[in-house]
Amino acid sequence: MDQNVIRVENLVKYFDGRCVLDGINLKVPQGCIYGLLGRNGAGKTTIIRILLGLEPPTRGQTFLLDTDSSDLSAKLHSRIGYVAEGHNLIQNYRVGRLIQLCKDLSMSWNDEFFEQLIEKFRLPTDRRVKELSIGMRAQLNLALALAIDPELLIFDDPTLGLDTIARRQFLELAIDLIQRQGRTILFSSHILSDVERIADRIGIFAAGKLVVDCPLEELKKRVKKLRVIFPEAAPSNLYLKEIVNQQIDDREMVITVANWNRQKQTVLDTFKPSSCTEIPMSLEDIFIECTRPSPELIES
Amino acid sequence: MFTLIKREIRDHIVYFIGAAVLSAIFIIVSIFVINQIGSSQRSGYSDVDSGMFSVGVGVPTVAIVIIGFCGLGTSQMYLDRTRKISAFLSTLAVSRGRILLARIITGILVILILLVPLTITAATLLRLYAPPVLIYHGMVFEIFTVAFLMAFSCYCIGLQTGWNSGKVAPTLGGIALACIFIPLILIKGFGLQIVVILVLFIIASLIRIRHTFLTTSL
Numbered sequence: 454m455d456q457n458v459i460r461v462e463n464l465v466k467y468f469d470g471r472c473v474l475d476g477i478n479l480k481v482p483q484g485c486i487y488g489l490l491g492r493n494g495a496g497k498t499t500i501i502r503i504l505l506g507l508e509p510p511t512r513g514q515t516f517l518l519d520t521d522s523s524d525l526s527a528k529l530h531s532r533i534g535y536v537a538e539g540h541n542l543i544q545n546y547r548v549g550r551l552i553q554l555c556k557d558l559s560m561s562w563n564d565e566f567f568e569q570l571i572e573k574f575r576l577p578t579d580r581r582v583k584e585l586s587i588g589m590r591a592q593l594n595l596a597l598a599l600a601i602d603p604e605l606l607i608f609d610d611p612t613l614g615l616d617t618i619a620r621r622q623f624l625e626l627a628i629d630l631i632q633r634q635g636r637t638i639l640f641s642s643h644i645l646s647d648v649e650r651i652a653d654r655i656g657i658f659a660a661g662k663l664v665v666d667c668p669l670e671e672l673k674k675r676v677k678k679l680r681v682i683f684p685e686a687a688p689s690n691l692y693l694k695e696i697v698n699q700q701i702d703d704r705e706m707v708i709t710v711a712n713w714n715r716q717k718q719t720v721l722d723t724f725k726p727s728s729c730t731e732i733p734m735s736l737e738d739i740f741i742e743c744t745r746p747s748p749e750l751i752e753s
Numbered sequence: 754m755f756t757l758i759k760r761e762i763r764d765h766i767v768y769f770i771g772a773a774v775l776s777a778i779f780i781i782v783s784i785f786v787i788n789q790i791g792s793s794q795r796s797g798y799s800d801v802d803s804g805m806f807s808v809g810v811g812v813p814t815v816a817i818v819i820i821g822f823c824g825l826g827t828s829q830m831y832l833d834r835t836r837k838i839s840a841f842l843s844t845l846a847v848s849r850g851r852i853l854l855a856r857i858i859t860g861i862l863v864i865l866i867l868l869v870p871l872t873i874t875a876a877t878l879l880r881l882y883a884p885p886v887l888i889y890h891g892m893v894f895e896i897f898t899v900a901f902l903m904a905f906s907c908y909c910i911g912l913q914t915g916w917n918s919g920k921v922a923p924t925l926g927g928i929a930l931a932c933i934f935i936p937l938i939l940i941k942g943f944g945l946q947i948v949v950i951l952v953l954f955i956i957a958s959l960i961r962i963r964h965t966f967l968t969t970s971l
Contacts, residue, residue, distance in 0.1 A: 526848060527847050530843070530844065531845075531846035535844040537841075541840055542841060543836060554756065555845060557756040
């Protein structure tokens with residue numbers, strides 16, 4: 454089998470003449486926890502839906518577990534766990550009936566683990582799905598996805614609407630899963646601290662393009678935010694390439710630069726700054742900088 | 754597959770009950786009328802007009818079959834679309850093709866629940882009351898076949914109507930089709946020609962439904 458559990462090749466998707474995904478190429482190796490980031494409408498859910506065969510692509514191909522997404526068999530689906538955005542469960546079913554349906558349709562079902570989760574989440578099985586809170590629905594969806602003991606887990610903003618404790622529980626479960634060898638997780642979220650906590654590779658979508666696709670640590674090394682103080686008014690142009698963002702306030706300049714290296718440091722030194730200090734950046738800061746205009750600057 | 758069929762049956766149980774009740778009503782009415790005709794023939798005085806009876810029972814029956822089975826198909830697909838049932842099911846160990854097949858099998862079951870008891874009753878009554886003429890041999894089977902195909906055609910129209918966001922074109926198509934089929938049956942009878950036409954229509958409908966269901970976004 455290919456080492457890449459998820460493969461996306463030149464994927465293009467148009468909705469009513471509007472380009473949502475513009476030539477995406479992506480590979481997620483086995484055992485990787487891939488964090489998919491992007492602003493609302495960036496195309497995260499669309500790419501996940503295309504991967505699962507729920508949405509046809511306009512152009513390009515996607516592969517899950519070495520199989521074209523449009524040809525995913527029932528057997529292959531049994532190896533994939535999916536927690537959808539908004540938790541698309543059958544709303545008018547009672548929880549117990551929905552569980553039984555999923556159990557009957559699954560090829561492998563870990564009853565013991567599922568019961569543990571149901572008890573942990575305190576999910577009432579006699580209530581209808583639509584009567585559950587958003588948090589409970591998320592937990593039910595998660596429990597259903599995990600009960601089949603999947604090789605590949607796809608989470609589309611799974612913590613949306615969860616309170617802090619439920620979110621923590623969810624992350625702990627995800628970490629527990631990560632510790633089981635060979636599991637691959639594709640994780641899309643708006644809560645960057647969650648992604649930062651569990652992901653080991655990051656992809657950032659902006660304007661339909663995958664502008665960042667690299668390991669999290671590498672991303673943090675590649676993007677630098679510097680506070681530079683000049684003896685006189687800060688120059689309007691530093692003649693540096695790959696400036697993601699630049700703010701000038703009299704003698705002070707705050708710049709965010711991609712792929713910071715010795716050469717760029719030398720160019721900066723020619724302006725004889727009084728001081729140059731690095732501002733530590735969280736993933737959230739990097740994300741905000743990357744999704745501003747001209748994000749292609751830090752494209753790999 | 755059995756799980757999917759069971760799910761469809763539970764979700765549309767009202768149609769199963771409706772078909773069973775309707776079948777029972779038709780059986781009771783038929784037995785009652787045949788009895789009346791039999792007793793009036795024995796007494797030599799007929800107060801039941803068999804022609805009027807045929808029209809009185811036949812027309813509402815056809816209308817109920819058309820509306821009922823169109824309704825079943827529409828309801829199955831419409832509820833699926835609005836409740837995103839297939840979107841959820843197809844993320845489990847189920848293919849879209851199987852979901853559709855289970856749905857169609859359920860539709861066929863409803864049709865059979867309505868028609869099989871009626872056919873058995875009609876065959877029994879013919880054996881009891883009709884004169885032993887060759888013309889009656891196979892007549893019940895022919896009527897059953899055409900009625901089944903007719904009901905299934907209506908069901909197929911319903912499936913298409915329910916899956917489309919635009920309702921006007923499929924509904925008008927269904928009405929136009931009913932307007933063609935009913936006179937055709939009246940003129941040509943329950944013969945081979947109508948069977949061929951209905952089979953062709955059903956095949957075309959099923960191909961279209963399958964293509965639409967398998968390729969559109971869920």
